[in-house]
Amino acid sequence: MPATTKDPYLKRDHVAGYDDVDRQTKERLISKVMVDSRFGDYLYGCYECGICVAACPSARFYDFSPRRIAQAAARRDVDLMFQQMQEDIWECSQCFSCLRCPRGNNPGGIITIMREVAVKEGLHSAKDALAGYSRIIYKIMSTGTQVSPDMLQPDAFPDWGPEVKDVSENLDLWRRMLPPETMHTTTTGWKVADRTLVELYVIWLDTGALDMIAQVDQGIHMILEEIMEEKLEEEGIEI
Template sequence: MQQIYDDIRGDFRYDNELNGCLNCGICTATCPAAHFYDYSPREIVQLLWTENVEQIYDAMQEKIWACAQCMTCAARCPFKNSPGGLVAIMREVAIKHEMQSAKDVLRPFGRVMLKLITTGNQLSPDMIQPDHFPDWGPNIQKVEGDLTVLRKAIPVKTLQTVETAWEVSLKTSVEMYTIWEMTGVLKSLELMDENLFDVIDDFIDEKREEYDEWLEEQEDDD
C-alpha cells in the first residue's frame, strides 16, 4: 500500500498537478462524473494532499475509474490543481501494480485495443450493422446498402475503406508500434492481459518483418 502511494507521489507530474487544496469543491461542482457516480475530485485531491495512504488505496479500487478525463476540473481549480491529471497518475500506478480494479475496468476494452493495434483504427464502417444499433430506430436504414460503393463515393482516397475507418500505411503502423513500446503502452497491456499481449506481440513482429522486407525490396530496386 505504501509503495503504491510512493509511486503516485514519485511521478514526475505530481508536483505540477497538486499545489494545495482549499477544499472549496469547485472541481466537484463542475465534474460530469460526480453527477452520475459516487465520485468526487475534491475528495481525491484531499486524500492525496493529506497523504491518507489507506483511503487512497480504497479510492483506487473503484472511484478513480469513474473520471472521464475531460479536465474541466483543471481549468476551474483556483489552486491550479489537476484532479483529472492526478487520477491519470493513480490509474497508471494501479496498472503498474496489476491491481484487480484496473484489470476489471480495462478488460472490456481488449477488443478495441486489438482492433486499434492491428488496423490503426478503433472503429470501421463494416462494424455499423443494423442489427447492432436498434436504438438508432429507422435512421439505421441510411447506412444500409453496399458499403464498398458508398465508401468509394468519398473523394479522399484513404477513406475509401470498409474494414478500417481509413487506410494506415505499413510505415505508419510500424512507427506506432515503436511509440507504444517506448511510452510503456505495450508493457501496461502485458501487465493487464497477458494473452491479449501475446497475440498483439506476434502480430507486431510479423508486421515489422513485413516492413523490413519491403525496405530491402526498395533498396534492391534502387
C-alpha cells in the same frame, strides 16, 4: 515481482477499506503515484471549495468527487488513496473540467497517474475497468484505426446502447462527417501504411504501453506481438 503474483488486491463487492492489504503494499503503490514527475504540477493543496465537484460530470452520476481525490492526495492518506485506486478513479471520464480549480489543482491529472500505476501494477480494478476496451485496443494497435463505420451494427456493440442502431441506419451520413474517405468494410475504417503501424508499435514498445497491455490482457498482448513481429520483419526492422 508483478503485484499479481501474490494477488494482494482482492476484488471487493463493497467498500471494505482494504484493511487486509498490508501497509507496505499500499505505501509502495501510493509512492509510485507521488514520485511521478507530473504530480507536483497537479496538486498545490485544496481549499475544499467544491468548484471541481460542481464542474465534474461524473460527480453528477456516481458517488464520486474530484475534491475527495485532491484531499486524499494532499493529506497523503494512503488507505483512502489505495481505496480510490480500486474504485473511484474508474468513474472519472477524464474530461478535465476540474481544471477550473482556483488553487491550480488537476484532480483529473492525479487520477490519470493513479490509473497508470493501477495498470502497471496489474490491479484487479484496472483489469475490470479495461476489459470492455480489449477489442478497441486490439483494433487500434493492429490496424492503426479504431472503429470503422461499418462495424457499427446494432448487435455488434450492445454495451454502447441503442444509439448504435441509429448510427448503423445512417452510415452514409457518418461517413461524410469523417475527414478521411472511409472504406466500406467491417475490418478497417481507412488504410494505414505498414510503415506507420510499425512506427506506432515502436512508440508503444518504447513508452511502456505494450507492457501495460500485458498486465491487463496477456492474450491481446501476445496476438499484437505476433502481428507486429511479422510487420517488423516485412519492413526489415530489428528491435
